[in-house]
Amino acid sequence: MIVHFIAIGGSAMHNLAIALHKKGFIVSGSDDVLFEPSVSRLAGQGILPAAQGWYPEKVTADIDAIILGMHARVDNPELLKAQHLGLKIYSYPEYIYEQSKNKIRVVVGGSHGKTTITSMILHALKCAKRDFDYLVGAQLAGFDTMVRLTNDAPVIVIEGDEYLASPIDRRPKFHLYKANIAVLSGIAWDHINVFPTFENYTEQFSLFLDTIQPGGTVIYSETDHVLKAVVTENKSEIKKVPYHLPQFEIDNGITQIIYSGNKYALQVFGQHNLLNIEAAKLICLELGIIEADFYSYITTFTGAARRLEVLAKTETGNIYKDFAHSPSKLTATINAVKTQFPNRKLIALIELHTFSSLNKNFLSEYAGTMDMADEAIVFIDEHTFKQKNIEPYPVEILKQAFAKNDMLVFNKTDNLLTFLENVDLHNTNLLLMSSGNFGGLNLNVLTQKLLKKAAQI
Known part of the structure; x- marks a missing residue:
């Protein structure tokens, strides 16, 4: 070929x-x-x-x-x-389907958690020594590439993005894979440049259910009321399997899942990750891995790239980097860190970088998302508005949208860096969230400065 x-x-x-x-x-x-x-x-x-x-x-x-x-x-x-x-012209999701027509296609969709759930499934399958192909949206430890396609693997696990397939194919990518088994993690409005209303965005998930092959299965989070309604109302001839939080406890900053009288200590944390684990578990059950084995495998899962990645740890404070940028991801990430370390101060920084997050008509979706942070900071690189052809707006609009009047706002990288270099990590966690790069901020240099400062106190 x-x-x-x-x-x-x-x-x-x-x-x-x-x-x-x-x-x-x-x-x-x-x-x-x-x-x-x-x-x-x-x-x-x-x-x-x-x-x-x-x-x-x-x-x-x-x-x-x-x-x-x-x-x-x-x-x-x-x-x-x-x-x-x-x-013959294909979008890449179309071509992935062409190469996997004869495989069991597992498609992981939803507004959040897709990369992590997919990564967890791949981790478990690898631990179980299964042969599988995959498409995932981040580089994973232990995997050479983000895509594997072979002739012989009986299963392919696909991260199913809802964004458009190509410039000449305006269908969402995850509609094109024709899943046999699917996950939907939740629905939270995103990509407003393509889906201008919440109803239009939600409709894409209903249409996705119609693409699941007859006799197939959808695994969905029943904790998301919008998603639950979409799945319940859909008339497709598929099996519908809900999931929810497992039994767990947090002991000295370590989250443990409790199953069948045993405790499984995790290297990840947060209720969103516990839900992700349950979604991955149910997929693995469909593929023949038993629960006890899955929970054993997941104890060695260290997280997907750029998802609550630990940049540094001290005795009393950590620095995290996370890909969170949409309202639902922002809420989940902040709540996870604060719940895991309730006695530590949490300084949370979000860079608004995507078209949706910068759109004045979308900003109100962020109301309350940073409420659990002790100090909330929003950064918008002054050049980003110009690059995306968006009219800048005053700080007051941001504070009103986030419903947080004591929030700090920066639009210059130098000013943001000056603030961050003065952070005291004593009994404090610093959470840095962006799908961009904070205007070119060197996080490794910043981290070393903060560690050196912490060692001197």
């Missing part, structure tokens, strides 16, 4: 390119912007484009499939050439 990637540098795209290359496909690609780690990974496999940019001459009649990334535009010259030649 000869395949060509338009916008090969994306996180999922370059990993899919590598997976197909390893499968023996002839792979080529183009992109106008290439960053690490995709550059090194593609180069390591010998499939890095020789130069950045779009080259229609690369698109020839002998190509079996064009795989189109979301980064490309509808007027992309390579796309136009492929359409002119009548080549």
Whole structure:
């Protein structure tokens, strides 16, 4: 098979390119912007484009499939050439389906927890020495790439994003996988540039249920009332399995699940992670792993990348970095840290970086999300408004939206850094949350400064 990637540098795209290359496909690609780690990974496999940019001459009649990334535009010259030649054009989720038609397809969807639940399932399957393929949205410890596609693995576990499949395919990605077994973790409005109303966003999950194959299974969180209503009202011929919090206890900062008289100490914490574990467990039960084995495996799970990642620990304080950016993720992450360490002060910082989070009409969704933080800080890089063509708004609008008048707001990286460098980690946890990079802030340097300061006190 000869395949060509338009916008090969994306996180999922370059990993899919590598997976197909390893499968023996002839792979080529183009992109106008290439960053690490995709550059090194593609180069390591010998499939890095020789130069950045779009080259229609690369698109020839002998190509079996064009795989189109979301980064490309509808007027992309390579796309136009492929359409002119009548080549078969796939989005990457479409092509994942094409490569997994004969496998059991497990699709993990929902507004939050997708990467973590998928990671937990992969961890358990690996511990059980099962053969499986996968697509996950983050680089995981112990896995070379974010995508694996083979001829022989009987199962594929797919993180099912609800964002659009490609510039010419406006369907949500998770609709295209045609799941046999599915997870839905919850529904919380996101991607308002694509789904302008909550009702429109919610409808995508109902439509997803219709794509589950007849006789299939959906595992869903019954703690989410919106999701529960969507699943209950759906008429698809599928099995519906709810999940909820397991029995657990927190002892000296360690969360333990209690099952069948035994205690399983976890390396992750927070009620959202306990719910994620139960979702992963039910999937693994469907795949033939028994509960006691699953709980044993999950004790060695250290977390998905950028999810409550520990940057530093002292005797009395920790520094965490987390990917949280949407209201539901923000609430879950803050509550997890405060519940795990109730006697420590919690300083929580969120960078508003995505289109949805910066939209003035969406800001009210953040009301109350930082209430459990002892000090709440919002950062918006002053350049982000310009980059996203959004009109800046005053601090008062942010405080009103978050319903937190004592909240601190920064829009310059230097000012934010000055504040953070003066944080005292004594009996304090610092939680840094963003899907961006805090305007280029070097968190490793900041962490070392704070540790040095803590050691001197």
